[in-house]
Amino acid sequence: MKSYIIVILISALLISTLFFALPKTEVLMPFHEQRFDLNRKNEDYWKEEIILELNIEPKYKTLLEGKVNQAKNVLYKRLQKVGVEEIQIVNYEPTKEELENRIDIEEEAMLKKYLKIIVQTTKDQSLVNRLITSTGNVKIMEPKENLKELSDEDQFQLYMEENYEGTKWDRSKFRNILINDLMAGDGERSYFGVFKPSLGNKREFSKFLREREGEEIGVLMDSFVIPIQVTPEMPNLFAVGIGPDKNEAEVQNIILNTGVIPAKNISIFSSQQKEADIYEIDHIQVTLTILISIISILFFLYQREKDEKEKILQFAFSLLLIFSISLTILKIWQVPVDLFLLIPAGILGTIFVKKMYTCPTESRMILITSVIVSALMLIFGTGYIPILGNFILFIILISFLTEILTKIYFKHIKIINS
Amino acid sequence: MEITKYLELMTSYQINTTIVAILIIAILMTGLFLYHTNDIKPSAIIFLSAILVPILTGLFLLILYEFFNIQPSEKHTLILWTSLFINTINLSMLLERYSKEILKKNFDIDHVTKYHFTATLNLFITILLITFAVSVFVQMDMILILSTTLLVSSIVIWLNHLVARLLLKDK
Structure with a gap:
């Protein structure tokens, strides 16, 4: 039976x-x-050809090829981490016509390099654009003297890079930036990027923060500065709030921990929708x-x-x-x-x-x-x-x-x- | 033929990770063979066999791109990994049978080579049949991937058998 x-x-x-x-x-x-x-x-696939413009600082003139290769690797790693199905990144030389049509906002002399990125994926298009246009660099900055007056007139001045002065503390001084959900001040759980200094810099970074206890500093991420007041706990655990959104935390994790694109800034030079090859x-x-x-x-x-x-x-x-x-x-x-x-x-x-x-x-x-x-x-x-x-x-x-x-x-x- | 033209389509990160993965497979299979059989010559051949898969894949893809005007695509990496998988299964059978046979008192290398021949033939017929059957109903690009995979894996598994037979015959 x-x-x-x-x-x-x-x-x-x-x-x-x-x-x-x-x-x-x-x-x-x-x-x-x-x-x-x-x-x-099949129906969710989209394909786009994007030309990226990298503005590389003139000090890298002799190392330009290496820096462009580094940028290609970082971009590839980021897109691969989110599961983009097809990626092709190659060097690109724009034609004279393309360059003439460009409205150039040139602030300082920069070395311009172009990359052609062809992506075919089902992932979110804005996410892909964000991943390829972020340098991934993080800088700890000090406010300029006139920031208080400026921010009294306009709150947005607090987030502008030009109102801060750079310090030697950038992404290269940190081993990684660990994204973790921690308890925020209001009792709600929120995501934070915990800065882990590399071994040789740990003591010096703690000293840097201790000297600025009670003062305001800024953390430059994605071309915006996040103002932070240095508390007595920060020399031991320096964390920057990212917000309660899990997706945003995951994107930040990829951008901050896949390497830095060695460019002052990145912009989309042109983009063209293509028919997906399925x-x-x-x-x-x-x-x-x-x-x-x-x-x-x-x-x-x-x-x-x-x-x-x-x-x-x-x-x-x-x-x-x-x-x-x-x-x-x-x-x-x-x-x-x-x-x-x-x-x-x-x-x-x-x-x-x-x-x-x-x-x-x-x-x-x-x-x-x-x-x-x-x-x-x-x-x-x-x-x-x-x-x-x-x-x-x-x-x-x-x-x-x-x-x-x-x-x-x-x-x-x-x-x-x- | 300009190999660099096609290599430029890949980032160094992509090339390096693929090389690392192939080396891991090659070293692992060689290590397993050496550990179980203590025989250096066939172990070295196992290493070369694993390395041969990407070389052959690259060669066939180069021929396709240059002479048949096929556009390079990320989908073509399927050829490499599918062939690596098939080759690994073929090598595993040789390794396990050989390592079991050398423990026997009446060790006869013919048992190993005959068995490996049958296993290789079975494997070859399986991939041949499925590939041909599927190829009837898919578009040209997919046929290209399937037939190149069939070609690369068939060459490698038969070479595995031939080299193993030559190397092991005087044991």
Whole structure:
């Protein structure tokens, strides 16, 4: 009796998940208002070509190429951290016409360098623009003598860089700026950037703050100065308020901790919307062809390894469960997917599961190395690779569950047959 | 062919992280092989095999960009990582079988090479079948990624087998 119940339950799981996983089955659902189709990212993609103008200080004239490369790396890291799918950053030389059309507000002689950034992503456009136009530099500044009079007339003067004088304390003197949620003065939780001075500067920074206890200083972030009054606790913990918004805190974390773009300021020289380059996939046809090819593989295996028939059947059952459970999860939770990535993920998933079943003696090593390569995809991969790594790790995880279910299923089928 | 023209499309950060990841895979597989078999020659080959994947991928992509007028795209990195994954699975099978076989009293290297041949053939047929089946219904850009992946992985896994057979035959 117990065997019958287990076999019925596992069969029910397979049939129901298969029903969800197959394409177009959502039209058969009784509740039509609910979306059950795969949540494709295709419509959310946008592509833009942005020309950035970097105003680099003349003191870097001999190191210009290195500084531009540094800027490219920092920009790439930032965009990658938020998960921008396609990024291309190259040097750019504007034409004479482009330069003539530009309304130049030149305050001081700066070395101008241009970068062409092509992004294709589903992420928020304003977020991308913010990440590429922020230098990421932070400076601790001291107010000029006339700031009090100016701020009495106009409160905004308190936030203007020109009303402050720079100190030697900029981003390079700090190891990192740790973004943490702490209790604010009003009892509410809020995000703060905790400045961690590098080892050699710790004592000197504490001394700097102690000397200014009770006075006002300013912290320049994103071209605005945040005025701060130095309290007795600050020499031990110097924190700048970022606000209660979690998204804003995450953006600041990326900007402040991915390096500094060595430019006085960055502006968008020009930008142009482009048509997103998306691989259109008919997932119904692809699902069917993958199914046909898997059946062909099974047939091939069945012919070659006649004494391993049960293993092959287990592999087929497990593979069907993995794909139906994975697609069901993607459909029910409406996980946004790049359809074309499902093809390499499906191929690698099939190879992995097939090897786990047909080469049981090597399965331990295959599992270890597969997990490591997938983890490396997540950590070191760029563009679509971390998404693929995630998919494969997800398939590996589901394969554990299906292996247990498959073994239980076949064990109880045997009991019923005996 | 101007390699630098294509390298300029990538930032040094992107190139460096990819190199680090490939080196980690190569060193890890070599380390595992050396630890389990204590045999330096095949371990060195494992290292070269892992390094060969990006070289071959780069070479094929260069041919495609130069002679077939294909535009470079971030999507082409899929070729490298998918081939690396397939190669790692193939090497894992060789490693595990070889390390188990050398522990046996009646050690016969033919058991390892014959087994690896079957495993490589199975792997090759699997990727060949799925790639061909899927390629019928996808657009040209995707076919390009799939066929280049098939080509790179097939060359590398068969080279793995051939080199392993040559190196291990006098054991």
